[in-house]
Amino acid sequence: MTATTTLLVIAKEPRPGRVKTRLTPPFTPAEAAALAEASLADTLRAVAATPARRRVLVLAGEPGPWLPPGFDVVPQCAGGLDERLADAFAGCAGPALLIGMDTPQVTPDLLDVDFAGCDAYFGPAEDGGFWALGLSRPEPALLRGVPMSSPVTGAVQRERLLAAGLRVRELPPLRDVDTAADARAVAELAPHGRFAARLAACTAAGEQRAACTPAGEQRAAR
Template identity: 85%
Template sequence: MTTLLVIAKEPRPGRVKTRLTPPFTPAQAAALAEAALVDTLRAVAAAPAKRRVLVLDGRPGPWLPDGFEVVPQCSGGLDERLADAFSRCTGPTLLVGMDTPQLTPGMLNLDFADCDARFGPAEDGGFWALGLARPEPGLLRGVPMSVPETGSVQRERLAAAGLRVRELPRLRDVDTAADARAVAALAPDTAFAARLAALTHPGAA
């Protein structure tokens, strides 16, 4: 069975989804981040797993379902924090972020029978998922994060290590208001879509 890791920030105003402001206020952006995190954790909770681990910057809230271990993120850049998350695991491990509320349990029900790594590219040039049959933190350290070439550099790092890589579907991260609208349209039954509708059309229901 696979260990499922979710790396996330506590959804507090001013600390998450700052690129959504404007048009949203910091409190609204945090509400959208919380909804995306709820959808992500629901998908992980519904997928088969050896362990479910939330690697959190901040403190857990009522949005956290049962069945998760919670561990703090280490200090340093995102590459160091992702590497540290993998260092806590043995055996097949898949890491996802909190920016893809359209995630489904089926996307996480993976095996590594014919590959060494799973790579989920994001439309913005990053990646939304990284799976390793044998966690190797060094594969992430030094990869430039949050830049257009993040995904290609990480993918090349896997190939250079001689790993057999299978790609996952390309997904769109929620970073901007346009992203939020597009993702909500793709996944209208999510908590994220409901929260976005409530914020953009208050009183419509």
């Protein structure tokens, strides 16, 4: 990647009840938020280690101690996710690559893209969405109206790029962390990160809770 590229991370402040709600159960809302914070911290660390002209956190909420130095923080706009992604690109004057906070296994090597010979980068997610989108000339209209959080999100977004005549280069598919099964699979891919460590701690806490809960209450909870 050249130093002319902007790296964008779109994220939510990791607060209980606002993030990773599909992790509850088996985890508590506080544990789900702690896992989201660890995922975001690992993501930001990878971005910080990648050469870039500018690093921007597009945030819903307020920054916390998990934010490393070297990032500009801008608020997300109102509207659906397609509008918020489009607005993030609208603030870029040159090549930009956008990722989310749900792939803590991401590495600087994956983010070190070169737009020579292509107009766009597309990183498909295993659930049918996408984990990365790069545009050599950011055009917000390419994202507006794309159905988000759908099994066809990635296919529709990629077709938008091709229909606009862009030369698209593929990034490897990655798995988003949405469920407990996702969390375990991703932690195995990045066993030395903050996310894996936090998952191990939350899993141990859950096992301890289960051990301390009478069998009758466990059956009632089901």
